[in-house]
């Protein structure tokens with residue numbers, strides 16, 4: 001923690017480029033100048049920390065946290081995993097936020113125009129804070145695929161959006177989780193913004209039969225990796241020297 | 242072959258999409274009753290030390306159209322230049338100042354708005370002071386990886402001229418893209434910081 005150095009440089013060739021014309025919205029929203037490279041300063045090596053007391057008991061239960069008249073429709077699943085850094089060390093106390101469409105692929109949002117039905121018992125948001133070993137988990141229903149206006153017939157594979165706060169603002173990350181075995185992953189213009197097949201596979205959660213709750217829920221394992229920090233073991237300099 | 246380096250790779254980023262507000266600010270998109278209050282709305286309280294200021298602006302795409310579906314997060318030091326973070330080792334920050342805020346851009350006007358305080362000086366790696374600044378992080382549909390930038394203050398000319406980070410900007414006319422313009426609104430100093438994703442006025446974004 002406080003005896004650690006700056007973060008490893010982000011491998012920009014592993015992440016999507018800003019300009020990815022197959023994903024049309026990126027065309028006018030992508031910076032064209034090169035980014036200004038900056039070794040982290042204190043402003044990026046620090047970050048907000050969210051206490052467990054901020055989190056309510058149903059925050060990680062999307063089956064119950066919005067339900068009005070009963071459980072939402074859909075396949076019950078558990079999503080669990082760890083938040084690690086690039087040094088394979090757990091990141092405890094990370095805030096993990098997630099949001100998703102319902103089983104029919106419909107988001108609860110007034111700008112959403114897809115004709116699939118809204119589920120009166122499904123809100124679609126949740127959050128968790130990782131424990132000492134970096135673990136998080138939540139219960140939800142499996143989201144459906146949905147069409148979106150890009151090409152005339154583009155569909156998103158089933159996915160859950162994730163936002164993660166690690167220990168520093170430099171680690172801030174938003175990504176998406178996909179489901180093992182879904183053929184639509186390989187047809188998606190947003191997935192394909194990730195240049196490397198192994199990078200895409202890093203976002204595909206594994207079906208885990210050992211964590212499945214019999215006669216209740218399937219389970220998917222999704223580990224998330226945030227940037228790692230340099231060790232300062234060879235550095236005797238005080239901050240500011 | 243040599244020995245393997247055992248580091249993992251960072252999870253690749255994906256766009257926040259058009260519905261990030263469902264996860265980040267659900268109450269703002271009328272998903273109520275899940276949790277009481279969206280995180281990051283209130284940065285200052287009655288006991289926060291420092292000069293109250295308003296920060297506002299819009300995010301423009303390459304056609305000059307403001308984004309109505311973006312989410313902005315800010316992170317800043319307190320009035321003494323200390324961060325309210327366990328990673329802060331120089332001292333204890335004002336316990337009444339979180340330093341982190343999160344706001345959507347308005348669905349009609351595209352404007353974002355933060356009520357906060359003006360931050361103090363934070364040292365650069367070599368100890369020189371950086372001019373007062375606020376770290377920004379912008380995500381939206383069409384942005385594949387969150388954009389880091391910084392806002393500086395137009396009434397800190399001397400400090401800005403000395404700031405080692407601003408000095409790193411090779412094309413000097415682009416420094417202006419990071420400087421928010423001061424005006425006054427209901428008696429409060431108000432800084433307008435417009436962010437341009439593309440075009441002639443493209444904001445300087447950082448790879449930090």
Ligand SMILES: [Fe+3]
Pocket residue numbers: 101156159161258
């Ligand atoms: Fe989505």
